[in-house]
Amino acid sequence: MMAHNFNKMHAALRQRLLARFNTPDVPKQSILLLQGTKQGARDNTDIETLLRQESNFHYLFGVNEGGFYATLHVDEGKSVLFMPRLPPAYAVWMGKIPSCDEVREKYGVEEVHYVDELKDYINKASPSVIYTLRGKNTDSGEIMTPAYYEGMDEHRVDHGRLWDELCECRVIKTKEEIEVMRHVNHISSQAHLDVMKAAKPGMYEYELESLFHHRAYSGGGCRYFAYTPICASGPNGAILHYGHAGAPNDRQLQDGDMLLLDMGAEYHCYSSDLTRSYPCNGKFTPKQRDVYETVMEAKQACFAIIKAGINWEQVHRTADRTIVEGLLKRGYLKGDVDEMVKAHVGGLFMPHGVGHLIGVDTHDIGGYPKGMERINESNLKSLRTRRDLAPGMVLTVEPGCYFIESLLLPAFEDKKYKDFLVVDKLRDMLGFGGVRLEDNIAVTEDGYDNLSFGPTTVAEIEEIMGCRPGAEKKRKIDE
Numbered sequence: 001m002m003a004h005n006f007n008k009m010h011a012a013l014r015q016r017l018l019a020r021f022n023t024p025d026v027p028k029q030s031i032l033l034l035q036g037t038k039q040g041a042r043d044n045t046d047i048e049t050l051l052r053q054e055s056n057f058h059y060l061f062g063v064n065e066g067g068f069y070a071t072l073h074v075d076e077g078k079s080v081l082f083m084p085r086l087p088p089a090y091a092v093w094m095g096k097i098p099s100c101d102e103v104r105e106k107y108g109v110e111e112v113h114y115v116d117e118l119k120d121y122i123n124k125a126s127p128s129v130i131y132t133l134r135g136k137n138t139d140s141g142e143i144m145t146p147a148y149y150e151g152m153d154e155h156r157v158d159h160g161r162l163w164d165e166l167c168e169c170r171v172i173k174t175k176e177e178i179e180v181m182r183h184v185n186h187i188s189s190q191a192h193l194d195v196m197k198a199a200k201p202g203m204y205e206y207e208l209e210s211l212f213h214h215r216a217y218s219g220g221g222c223r224y225f226a227y228t229p230i231c232a233s234g235p236n237g238a239i240l241h242y243g244h245a246g247a248p249n250d251r252q253l254q255d256g257d258m259l260l261l262d263m264g265a266e267y268h269c270y271s272s273d274l275t276r277s278y279p280c281n282g283k284f285t286p287k288q289r290d291v292y293e294t295v296m297e298a299k300q301a302c303f304a305i306i307k308a309g310i311n312w313e314q315v316h317r318t319a320d321r322t323i324v325e326g327l328l329k330r331g332y333l334k335g336d337v338d339e340m341v342k343a344h345v346g347g348l349f350m351p352h353g354v355g356h357l358i359g360v361d362t363h364d365i366g367g368y369p370k371g372m373e374r375i376n377e378s379n380l381k382s383l384r385t386r387r388d389l390a391p392g393m394v395l396t397v398e399p400g401c402y403f404i405e406s407l408l409l410p411a412f413e414d415k416k417y418k419d420f421l422v423v424d425k426l427r428d429m430l431g432f433g434g435v436r437l438e439d440n441i442a443v444t445e446d447g448y449d450n451l452s453f454g455p456t457t458v459a460e461i462e463e464i465m466g467c468r469p470g471a472e473k474k475r476k477i478d479e
Contacts, residue, residue, distance in 0.1 A: 006268060007108030009176040010062045013169065014072060014079055017060065020165040021074045027128035032072040032162055034133055035147035039066035052224060055360040056133060056144075056166055058269045061107055069118055069147060070109075073125070079109040082118045119151045129156050135163025138368040139356070139384055167366035170359055172392040177270070177359070178442050178451070181394055184267035185274070185440050185451040187220030191265065192276045192454055196464060199259060199280050205231040205249035208261060216265035226271035227362045230262035233280060237433025238402045240352060253280045258288050258433050264362065271362040273396050274452050275438035282465030284458050287432065291401050292458060294326030295435045298399035302354060306389065306397070306441065306448045313375070313386045316354040319399040320346035320379055327401070332429070335420045345420050347379030348407050355396040356384035358440060364394075393443040394451070402434030 021030065036057040040049050051066045061070055067084035081104070086097050100112040113121055122130070132146035146159050173181070191212045198211055209229045216222040231249040232242045237260035243249050253259070257280045264272040277295070279288055301322040302315050324346045327333045333340060340346070357364035367385035368374065374381055387393075408426060411417040437456075441448040455461045 006062050006176075006180075009174070009180075010060060011079070011108055012174060012176070014060050015077060016174075017166060017169050018072055018074055018077055020169070021131070021161075026074060028075060029125070029127050030074045030129045030131065031122070031125065031127045032074070032131045033122075033147045033152075034060065034070045034072075036061075036063055036068040036070070037066050050223075053269060055269065055365075056170075059166075059170060059360050061109070062268070063107060067115065069115055069149070071122070071125075078111070080111040080113065080121075081107060081109050082113050082115045082121075085114045085116055118149050122155070123151075127155060129158050131158045131162040133162045133166065134159040135167070137365055139363040139365075164370065167369065170364060171357060171366035171387070172390060173359060173394050173442065174392070178392070178394065178449075180268055180270045181272070181359070181440065181442070182451045184220070184222065184265055184270055184272045186453070187216050187222055187267065188263070188265045188272040188274050189453045190219065191215035192261065192263065192274055193464075195261060195263075196276065196278060196455075196461070197467070199253070199278075199465075200282075201253050201255040201257070201280055203253050203280075205233055205236070205251050205253070208259075209243075209249050209263065212261075212263045212265075220265060220267065222265035222267050224266040226264040226266040226273060230260065230275075232260040232262075232433060233257045235431045235433050236260075237277070237435070238404045240402070255281050256285065257281075258291075258435065260434055260436055262436065262438065269360050271358050271360070271364075272440055272452070273358055273362050273398075273438060274440065274454075275398060275400075275436040276454060277435040277437060278461045278465065282462060284462065287429070288435075289458055290330045290332075291432070291435045294323060294330065295399050295401050295437050296456065297326050298322040298401075299397060299437050299439075302397050302399065303441075303448065306443065308389055308391050308443055308445045310389050311386065312355075312389060312395070313380070313383065315389075315397075316380065316383055317341075319354040320350060323350050323399065323401055332422055332425055333420055334422055340420050343416055343420065344377060344379045345417060348411050348417065349401045349403075350399060351379070351382065351402075351404070351407065352398075352400065353380075353383040355398050355438075358394055358396055389443045391443055391445050394440060395443070396438055396440055398436055398438035400434055400436035402436075403429040403432045404434075405430055 034057055037054040039051055069082040071080045083103055091097050104112040133144055134146040135144050194215045195208050195211050208231045228243050230243040233251050233253045234257040236242045259280050260277045262275040264274050298319040301318050321341050324340050325337055357367055412423050439450055439452045441450050455464055
């Protein structure tokens with residue numbers, strides 16, 4: 001397990017952000033004001049939810065507790081935290097109340113004061129401008145709520161620039177951040193491998209989720225999932241974000257089902273996002289091999305072109321074309337590849353983008369900076385970024401191929417698509433589910449560094465799953 005003191009990493013990230021404000025257009029005595037997550041409770045009860053810090057606040061300070069504010073002082077390069085003043089009863093129920101000095105030492109900042117002193121502190125500092133964090137998350141569409149305290153309106157406030165500058169910082173990871181992400185990817189990769197060795201018909205999807213969490217928590221200290229786990233078996237693999245409260249990973253695995261397991265742990269608020277697909281009985285059928293190898297070819301084609309300077313849209317188009325070529329080669333499509341790509345046939349089978357930025361958020365911010373717009377085409381509008389790749393970017397690479405009834409049934413009758421589709425063969429695939437293969441990579445000057453690991457070929461997967469207790473006995477019976 002890696003060291004737990006991340007103060008130097010966060011201090012470097014703060015200085016990196018402040019350097020972007022050391023420009024002639026930023027007035028002297030400017031400060032940046034940020035607000036962390038407040039401790040919440042479930043609905044109208046007193047049952048406290050497990051707090052997960054607001055991502056930008058964590059990125060800069062690594063603070064675990066709720067109710068904090070912070071200021072960054074552009075001229076001095078100084079970092080100041082403001083902690084809630086806790087009542088004496090807190091010590092009875094929640095543990096020792098730390099002093100300001102203890103919090104200052106814990107998080108490696110220059111000063112710590114109480115939140116109820118924030119107004120007077122800022123008034124005394126007499127800032128020329130207070131920069132707050134307000135901007136649109138281009139993945140969720142949500143607007144970031146800026147920090148606020150009563151009396152703040154007495155000062156000149158800028159709500160825009162901090163968001164843009166912080167997005168640019170978070171898009172490019174430092175070496176220290178990449179090592180944290182390598183660590184959480186190692187934990188998640190091993191957890192996926194443990195699930196693969198245990199999976200078998202008769203289990204329930206939630207058992208696979210439980211096994212993953214146990215391995216990531218007990219073996220890596222990962223208390224949080226990076227996102228809601230997708231443990232899809234059989235037809236559920238065609239539901240892109242299966243596993244939500246209305247479909248809670250509760251189907252029983254049937255012999256012959258394909259599994260699509262999209263699960264990632266979170267460590268120190270840094271995410272991993274990995275997907276593995278394989279038959280639950282450990283033996284690929286011809287159909288399963290067709291789809292799996294089509295997706296594997298797409299992932300390999302993406303890896304072959306990823307390096308600094310390549311535009312992410314090109315990576316997606318490569319995956320899209322390779323999926324079409326694979327389905328054509330295996331008899332599920334017919335016609336000319338160029339014409340199918342032009343008609344967006346690939347979007348019927350891979351309706352999502354080929355990947356996304358990842359970091360302190362699973363879908364990390366900064367995908368669409370100002371001036372960059374989404375492409376309004378069926379197989380491109382879901383792209384989460386169109387940036388040129390640069391060293392230090394960390395992204396998922398996750399091509400997939402799914403047989404989704406709500407897309408394919410209308411396409412069978414649509415003149416735009418139907419001449420390209422081998423309808424009888426595709427009808428037979430309805431209920432199959434899907435395959436997605438996902439790794440996390442850090443971009444380098446001449447390629448990439450894969451932060452995750454695991455078996456990739458059909459032969460490797462069958463060998464690993466053939467070593468499970470009882471697997472060899474069942475195989476001999478089947479033969």
